[in-house]
Amino acid sequence: MIALPGQLFYNTGIPACLWFLACDKENSGFRDRRGESLYIDARNMGVLRRDRTHRELTDEEVRKIAETYHEWRGEKIESGKYEDVPGFCKAATLDEIKKHDYILTPGRYVGFEEAEEDDEKFEEKMERLTTELLEQFRKSEELERKIKENLAGLGYEL
Template sequence: QHPDLKADFVLANPPFNMSAWGGEGLREDKRWKYGVPPVNNANFAWVQHFIHHLSPNGTAGFVLANGSMSSNTSGEGDIRKAIIEDDLVACMVALPGQLFYSTQIPVCLWFLSRNKKQRKGQTLFIDARKLGTLTDRVHRDLTDEDIAKIADTYHAWSGRGDPSGLAESSSSSIAGRPYMDIPGFCKSVTLEEIRAQGYVLTPGRYVGAAELEEDDEPFEQKVARLTKEWRDLQAEARRLDEVIDTNLQALSNDG
């Protein structure tokens, strides 16, 4: 449907690692500008489908399995390389696990743009794997603050300010501030740096480690404090053992 459609915005959540997608019958498809996708995985068929339908100033955002950021299987690495070299990748976001009820596959966000304006030759990497809150043992949700932190970072980097007009009400500490790299969370990377990493788009490769908070407590005081805390915990553990032994003995006598 709509083979000639050119869209300013594309948002999608395609099936992850789709194996039965009919690739054998689409080897000559005009959408495969950057390379023919493997017949056993549709990830880069979807990516190129989205690119094909972008307008000259279009932007696409979509969810894919993490493997799409680094896989070299069946030519996927060559396709990713060609897309990167065409300067289409605006931003990559690594998301925390356990976000989906239907799958435990870790996922990422791709943001592509045909017009990166003042960010030509650059890509923003965001490592959001530590964000989110567990709602139960196996599921995690991103809070409004988490989402705002990611969005505000991208908007600051892209120079688009606050297109939603919600910066004043945003709970993010980044809202309204100029972009800056944050070790362990985000970094703006040049095409040369991505080439040096073999065209891998995993944010963890680029953002580095988070800076440790400064600790002004003298070393001797810290050792003394931790030693006391440990001894207090040991004493409490012995007390609880005695309570448990007493209760078990009482149950035995009652029997």
Template structure:
């Protein structure tokens, strides 16, 4: 954290800086936690993005992107943009994931809305949220995006409970019938060889 403070100190009055940090830095306690608290209370952090794993070929540790600015515009003061982009990736190999242009655009769009002060258009459950310093303080200055953006529950299945149970029942009946047919065929083979199935 000290080098973050060092970089911010040397920024121009309206300067910005971005940092790649191990995810442990989002919630570490002790001295690191105190420095993180200071960064928030001084209103120097304006965005945190949780990145997908395996973005860097030789580093498998999950990382986050921290964005700082020395002086926030009025509509950003006391606020931090949180983005959970952990699931925005395309796997190109067992050891590496990449973010497509579409993924990057989705993140950039939230930053654009934040820059333009269109805060009421940013919040998206499971992905993005603008939190106040007061909210962050209540969370002990932990900056894990998932804590603020929440979890998106998927309810894409339009079927009623009764419809689903009927379908499951029909599928189970079909499977049991297939099992009995298969068992009969196996029995025939065993009997042809002079054996009996155990339990019969």
């Protein structure tokens, strides 16, 4: 199951999910995944393009989703590349799905992406950020003054 971002389709702005169902048969050439489901959370993928109201998946994002699926399916049984990626994909067993009362939302299974550790102490970070913000305010005031001068030189006083 793949959870897609909102604004991906022209006829609706709501997010959608794609479900792929497979009937595993012996000697199909695929890894036996009976009793397991693959969840991919692609809700945060895509970029706003063209009219700034519709989202598009990049070729790289489509490739990442497709490769994840094919690695999980193990199109060659000796292929064993698939790994769960926190925040993106998870192969859940029927027992895990049962523990979640059979709720099939990918975000419930894939969890959250691992965040980088921030070793900077809160007080030090706030001091640094407020100093940077104050400097940006000063630059903003200078730019505003220059713009007003330039407009006045053109005969447009503010």
